[in-house]
Amino acid sequence: MRVLAALSGGVDSAVAAARIQDDGHEVVGVHLALARADHVSGSRGCCSADDARDARRVADTLDIPFYVWDMHEEFTESVMQNFIAEYQAGHTPNPCLRCNESIKFSAVLDRALGLGFDAVCTGHYARLIDTATGRQLHRAVDPAKDQSYVLGVLQADQLAYSMFPLGGSIKDDVRTEAEQRGLLVASKPDSHDICFIPDGDTTGWLRERLGEQPGDIVDAESGERLGSHQGTYGFTIGQRRGLALTTPAAEGERRYVVDVDVATSTVFVGSAELLGIRVIDAIEPRWTEVPIEGSWEGSVQVRAHGDALPATVTVAATASGIALRIELHEALRGVAPGQAAVLYDGTRVVGSGTIHSTTP
Amino acid sequence: MSSQVYLDHAATTFLRPEAQEVWLETASQVGNPSSLHRAGRLARRVVEEAREQIAAALHVRPSEVVFTAGGTEADNLAIKGAAWASPERRTIVCSPIEHHAVLDPVEWLVEREGRRVQYPRVDTIGRVDIDSVMELLDNDVALCTVMWANNEIGTVQPIAEIADACRSAGIPFHTDAVQAVGMIPVDAALPGLTSLAVSGHKIGAPVGVGALIVDRDARLEPLLHGGGQERDLRSGTIDAAGIAALGVAMEHAIRDQVELAARLTVLRVNLVERVLSRISGTRLQGDAGVKPSERLPGNAAITFDDCEGDALLMLLDAAGIACSTGSACTSGVPEPSHVLLAMGVDAMTARGTLRFSLGRDSTQADVDALLEVLPEVVDRARRAGRPRIASST
Numbered sequence: 001m002r003v004l005a006a007l008s009g010g011v012d013s014a015v016a017a018a019r020i021q022d023d024g025h026e027v028v029g030v031h032l033a034l035a036r037a038d039h040v041s042g043s044r045g046c047c048s049a050d051d052a053r054d055a056r057r058v059a060d061t062l063d064i065p066f067y068v069w070d071m072h073e074e075f076t077e078s079v080m081q082n083f084i085a086e087y088q089a090g091h092t093p094n095p096c097l098r099c100n101e102s103i104k105f106s107a108v109l110d111r112a113l114g115l116g117f118d119a120v121c122t123g124h125y126a127r128l129i130d131t132a133t134g135r136q137l138h139r140a141v142d143p144a145k146d147q148s149y150v151l152g153v154l155q156a157d158q159l160a161y162s163m164f165p166l167g168g169s170i171k172d173d174v175r176t177e178a179e180q181r182g183l184l185v186a187s188k189p190d191s192h193d194i195c196f197i198p199d200g201d202t203t204g205w206l207r208e209r210l211g212e213q214p215g216d217i218v219d220a221e222s223g224e225r226l227g228s229h230q231g232t233y234g235f236t237i238g239q240r241r242g243l244a245l246t247t248p249a250a251e252g253e254r255r256y257v258v259d260v261d262v263a264t265s266t267v268f269v270g271s272a273e274l275l276g277i278r279v280i281d282a283i284e285p286r287w288t289e290v291p292i293e294g295s296w297e298g299s300v301q302v303r304a305h306g307d308a309l310p311a312t313v314t315v316a317a318t319a320s321g322i323a324l325r326i327e328l329h330e331a332l333r334g335v336a337p338g339q340a341a342v343l344y345d346g347t348r349v350v351g352s353g354t355i356h357s358t359t360p
Numbered sequence: 361m362s363s364q365v366y367l368d369h370a371a372t373t374f375l376r377p378e379a380q381e382v383w384l385e386t387a388s389q390v391g392n393p394s395s396l397h398r399a400g401r402l403a404r405r406v407v408e409e410a411r412e413q414i415a416a417a418l419h420v421r422p423s424e425v426v427f428t429a430g431g432t433e434a435d436n437l438a439i440k441g442a443a444w445a446s447p448e449r450r451t452i453v454c455s456p457i458e459h460h461a462v463l464d465p466v467e468w469l470v471e472r473e474g475r476r477v478q479y480p481r482v483d484t485i486g487r488v489d490i491d492s493v494m495e496l497l498d499n500d501v502a503l504c505t506v507m508w509a510n511n512e513i514g515t516v517q518p519i520a521e522i523a524d525a526c527r528s529a530g531i532p533f534h535t536d537a538v539q540a541v542g543m544i545p546v547d548a549a550l551p552g553l554t555s556l557a558v559s560g561h562k563i564g565a566p567v568g569v570g571a572l573i574v575d576r577d578a579r580l581e582p583l584l585h586g587g588g589q590e591r592d593l594r595s596g597t598i599d600a601a602g603i604a605a606l607g608v609a610m611e612h613a614i615r616d617q618v619e620l621a622a623r624l625t626v627l628r629v630n631l632v633e634r635v636l637s638r639i640s641g642t643r644l645q646g647d648a649g650v651k652p653s654e655r656l657p658g659n660a661a662i663t664f665d666d667c668e669g670d671a672l673l674m675l676l677d678a679a680g681i682a683c684s685t686g687s688a689c690t691s692g693v694p695e696p697s698h699v700l701l702a703m704g705v706d707a708m709t710a711r712g713t714l715r716f717s718l719g720r721d722s723t724q725a726d727v728d729a730l731l732e733v734l735p736e737v738v739d740r741a742r743r744a745g746r747p748r749i750a751s752s753t
Contacts, residue, residue: 028678033693052692067674068692114744115671 001118002026009051011178011185012123014058019165020121029059029066034075035196078102087233090262091338101153119161126151127167135159137288139347140167149304152342152352153286203234215265220258232260235267238334276331282324282341282353298345302335308344324353365729367683369719370511376564379605387601403600410607417614418548426572426590431538431559432461434572438534438555439465441580442503449502451476455488456702485647486515486703497529504533508540512699512715513646514656527552542613544653548573565609569602624657624718631727632660641665658718667712667741670694675737683716
């Protein structure tokens, strides 16, 4: 097949491309220029000139053609602006899912197919398993690296043209393999931050764009004013740090962000008990294979690096569209609207929704 | 994969065998041309002979030839050198269709030194409007710079008229002749022409050597300080081997220019005619002239409606055909041509434009090979998607 290998400049996508080349596919490497961050040097962020160069050198080592695709306009519109809008609405977005959904497995995939490629290959840790009934998306075998969560927004027509060669591998082995293959990126550290915020200071990044929006920090139960903040976008449900409270808590009590009200620019804090929720209402469902109907038993994961918890999911039509009501069998703390709720049946990804609201 | 059909001679062209031979021969001798002993003198002699060859080819005196490491350095020396020599004059008149080797030093002077740049108008085929230039020449102008001919669209500029206007106004005039030398007649002795940049690898010498042809009385501050070579204008050990190759290449290029221009014009006209008639939604940008000296003989910029230039490049590359779009940024993202934008072409059209440039080694077979794959390539690129509207450039 003619396969487009997305090369980020990191070790995972490099080894993925090498493996499919070994399998006999005709591989072309493409680096996606998503954020115009040429002033950012060093290899921490995505899409710096260093990353482009590293990706190019991987292509050289594999002796495959290499191009850079400029997707910064689409990325700005679909991912970065959505990120800002979500924070403005008091939600906690996950930009990696948005990027996979609208850039990597949409704009890039469409372009690749249009130009005559048969598939797009990435270094994501996840497994695709073809069965008689269709193609399934499963967790990777390396639980520490499993990225099936961020791929939980992909649907059948996207997965049909995807390749994830690393799903059956352990990360350490991938690094070793990279060394053996002579890929210089073998020793490059993984990037952990949001790719367009390479220094990790999300609050600072948002402050530059939204300005300071001061407000009060208030006790969720008593209504007592406990301090002030410079912008609700600096807070996420479940957050414990960064609360500059003028009134100290009672002995031994930890306080957490339990709610955020953008309209009044108020951040509500309370004890851990207040964080416990049982029901998650999610919107914009995406189905990996076939949609669930009615009621379903399985597990749900609400954070990129979190456990999947048993839940009963009910699909219902509402005035605004189809919604998912997720009833957890045990209370969970720290669930932020805007994040994805990804549904699993064992290791198999069933689908996902965007968390809209929660109920204790 | 089939062997490459190379249609990107404006980017660089094949090293002439004669140039390679003299380069290797000279490089195998030891001797710094600035040394006083015999080894140095022999190296120096090679350099001075090349200097005379180049001077003769361009109708100037040997003392007016300053060797550099290429066209970009020659342009930088001319522009920054003239600006720094006239600190009291804050304005630079610069055409908007210059190569980045001219535009960028000018922009740098504006940003770093608070100078001012004035861009004369260009028409829809990319010719600089002489009246527009003359309007801008006042006694705050330190330098005027307009290229001899444009690499993307092939349009030749009214250099003699601009030089004359600058002379009357007492303003130094620099021209980047990098693409013109060897393709159309270039007379570096034009009255009013203060300096002219030449690039080795565009005429079959190696990459890494070029020259700035500059008036004996021109005032230029050097970029490089050191051993004082090239009349203090360009310090650094003289690259005897590169210069020897440049001399030979220049001699051949000038000698062959008329025949080459005629031959490439036939090929280019054939290429353009066939592309425009065979593929719908195509048009030529720039000068459509068919006479060999009216415009650069071998360059053609063609717009393909409803496709992205970089998709076309990728598909052509896969089919073994090399050409280009305007330029690329450092990481390799193709950008819409500033030349086309300056001509009033909209960003979407600019993004769908390819540049084909023929050279010494080009044959009819190359043009035929292009026409064989291009229709299908354009078809597929059109199906892959329209260019995105650029929000800003």
